[in-house]
Amino acid sequence: MMSPRVTPADRRPWDSVREQLHDRGLRWTPQRRAVVDVLATTEGHITGSELIERCRARETKVVPSTVYRTLDVLEQLGLVRHGHGADGREEFHVGAAAEHGHLHCDRCGRHWEIDEPRASAVAEVFGGIGFAVDPSHVTIVGVCAECRTA
Amino acid sequence: MMSPRVTPADRRPWDSVREQLHDRGLRWTPQRRAVVDVLATTEGHITGSELIERCRARETKVVPSTVYRTLDVLEQLGLVRHGHGADGREEFHVGAAAEHGHLHCDRCGRHWEIDEPRASAVAEVFGGIGFAVDPSHVTIVGVCAECRTA
């Protein structure tokens, strides 16, 4: 075929969601479209409630349970990953930077993304016993350098 | 005075709670007594709701908000520490084994306590940037060796 090739799924993953759902016998609905539309314009993090709000702003009728259930299937497809903030609330990682954990200072409340070398170091600690760490689910809480000296 | 000396606070920490509260201008109430009574007979972990249930079983009237608020002050006194399960729900660490993190397999749902050498290894990863990790707040999620080979 000489027709223009579609960009590979791993470069524009949202373009193929419908197809991926279809392949698994799942359905493409207006609600899922709303969720995917919002996620496609999100880079980094989003919480469940932010997502719900942004879907609602986008006309389509969506209810929380549907959004959370949709996030579940998107996570199974590997299109988002979730972690938890220091308070345990869910955070969804979206896009290129999907795979990373967080460092959270309990004192000043600031937080940082865990960089690759350190993420690997943590993974290695448990790799020794055959345990495969999910990096996006890692949230390390403690006190940052600045707060400790202060 | 020749009266028998009280066991040091760090060996039977619950005996001195009233005193510790007192020293900070805080009060000793029936509700706090109920919470402390339950915690004193708990070793390891307890969730907020378990604690509430066990307080209720012990006659005294307690309401969730009071229990959670009491847990807050006990944590400030260093008598309990909290972490979060893989679903983000709070878990309180009580007693001698208070300081430890958890390893949780997302596939089979089993979990393990993180042992001392590995806890230190994680702490070292972030100690390099001056960040002091709170070990009881660490929950590492991933897939265990058994589930990976299966």
Next chain:
DNA sequence: CGCACTACTGCAATCAGTTGCAACAGCGTG
């Protein structure tokens, strides 16, 4: 003992997230 100061409690509302269930609606088939 009784007063006053203020910490603490209970309540009701609210937020984040989950679940069972009955009605609805994709989508493949004929």
Next chain:
DNA sequence: CACGCTGTTGCAACTGATTGCAGTAGTGCG
């Protein structure tokens, strides 16, 4: 296009946790 299988949705109820507020009650002091 009409049909029906079955995945999906909305709803309502519920769990875990938090918060503002008004009333309650520890605790020190005279």
